[in-house]
Amino acid sequence: MFASPGLAEVNTNTIARAAGVGVGTFYAHFEDKFALYRELMANGLAMLQQRLSEASQAARDQPIEAQVRATVAAFVDFARSDPSLYRVVFAGGEGPGRAGRAGVGFSARAMENRLAELQQAGQLASAIDVAAAARFFNAGQSQLLLWWLDAADPPSPAGLIDTLVALHPAVVCRR
Amino acid sequence: MFASPGLAEVNTNTIARAAGVGVGTFYAHFEDKFALYRELMANGLAMLQQRLSEASQAARDQPIEAQVRATVAAFVDFARSDPSLYRVVFAGGEGPGRAGRAGVGFSARAMENRLAELQQAGQLASAIDVAAAARFFNAGQSQLLLWWLDAADPPSPAGLIDTLVALHPAVVCRR
Amino acid sequence: MFASPGLAEVNTNTIARAAGVGVGTFYAHFEDKFALYRELMANGLAMLQQRLSEASQAARDQPIEAQVRATVAAFVDFARSDPSLYRVVFAGGEGPGRAGRAGVGFSARAMENRLAELQQAGQLASAIDVAAAARFFNAGQSQLLLWWLDAADPPSPAGLIDTLVALHPAVVCRR
Amino acid sequence: MFASPGLAEVNTNTIARAAGVGVGTFYAHFEDKFALYRELMANGLAMLQQRLSEASQAARDQPIEAQVRATVAAFVDFARSDPSLYRVVFAGGEGPGRAGRAGVGFSARAMENRLAELQQAGQLASAIDVAAAARFFNAGQSQLLLWWLDAADPPSPAGLIDTLVALHPAVVCRR
DNA sequence: AATGAATGAGATTTCATTCAT
């Protein structure tokens, strides 16, 4: 429900009804409508992080492009496996407690560090601002998949992955 | 107000009060708080489109990279010139009338066509899906600037522009 | 407008617009929405009274039944000649200033006196309460015409008049 | 409250307060103030119908005049037993949902049929239009009682009943 | 622990009325 009518449009009664419990029961389990949202989002994000780091570990010793491909593939896979959850995590949603936007900033720091290493190793053009590049890629990737999940005539997952890999800062600016 | 507390958090009374008019006056001019939002957004988007096409025209005969740089610079400039408006346009905002998300899809089609031309001219790797690449870049760019406007320690505009240019599909995948 | 959407449903702006003047102009002429209503109603009532007393005068020297027939015919005629005005006068309408219901009580006193004379002259059964009979006939007659004006398959005016005459206290209870 | 300040003058807050519940509670039980009105009215009408048909049944085998007297007496009794309810049912009240006027048309059809039978049996002058006569009597009776409930110097119930019986089409036009 | 009727603060919206032009 958070995914499709949106956070602001759902009400607690409806949530409870849909869950097959009474309104009171809802409040026995969650502080708030927003608490549920935050929890959902945090779970989704944790799940995604988990998948990404597993993919990253597995590809640890491969060349950079293969590493990138592994994480991109894991990301795309996550979006496909649970589109609603993906939308909750990345489609934002306003509200007290600054619930929204959390997904967007996600893991930018980790990627930023990774890019900084590459840059120091001379693998990444020095004109690139690593903080910006990390945010750019993360935002682009996550919003692209949001579009993809609803697209009338969506590209194949493989095409998507190829494109994202080709456009990844660590791959692009190797020279 | 739409930029900072957010669409869902503002109410018509507050808007009217802040505008120095009565509530009734607000409703004499706008159907809804959403109507105002939509109008604001449409205006902002139109303004941005205008600036982008001007920049694009001016750089028409220059090499691809210069063209890209011109539009990216215009985009960054727009964000800088009116951060609040920029947030209204790109930070989304749910609600009846499907106000939100409009900015995100913005002009993807135009860029998609441009990339397709380059691809047919052999200037863009054929593995790239142009629809995806266009959405990716647009989303990445607009969300990056959203972060940038609020960043504690933001990169310089020039650094930002360099980075975005370096990561633009039309620049990246030239070979 | 008072006749068909009803007093409570009309607003001053609409009235003024329909009259081809500004709202302000409306208030230059009438204290109130209700003042207009009252004036309309008073006019209608005065007009009706006028017609009724003319008819009554003209039939002054005829037998009772002919007198009754004359006033009933005048009443029916009035309803037919301006149905909207008729509805304003008799369809009631709530509101401050006790605008409504005025038509209903209309002229009951005059008829009551007339019936009392007949009763004292032995022309009307003494079991009849003249106050009640007068109210009864007036209300019955006015509401009947309200129905008649909108009826899908309305009786002819002549049939209506015959019926009302036949049921008029002064005619009925002559013995 | 519908009886005395009138439908248009009451608001949901006042109703709820008077009922000793919160506004929300009111809306949990009724769609609208109009829904409550309609329900009240429908109940009142049903109650009245019930009483009338009981009275009618009980007098089934008596002469016409006694039958009429029985229903008229039941009607008067109903008005006396719950004046407020009576006013709600018969005093009308405009508004969305076409709440008003319902009471006025009440049961005219049944009476119309009854009169038609009498007419065919030669018990009722053929000049009488039965549809009109039925509406006339019903409207006259119900509005008369409305006046009676508030009259400064009201006739006795017995006098009222005598008068209404004497003026009833089925009694009057017997020859 | 689960329930859902009750609550009322707060948001939206209308509209009679005013008043500067």
Add this chain to the structure above:
DNA sequence: TATGAATGAAATCTCATTCAT
């Protein structure tokens, strides 16, 4: 005298939250 934009009081209605059962 005519105008209509501006006003804000008041009405409607929603919904997050509580609490007695």
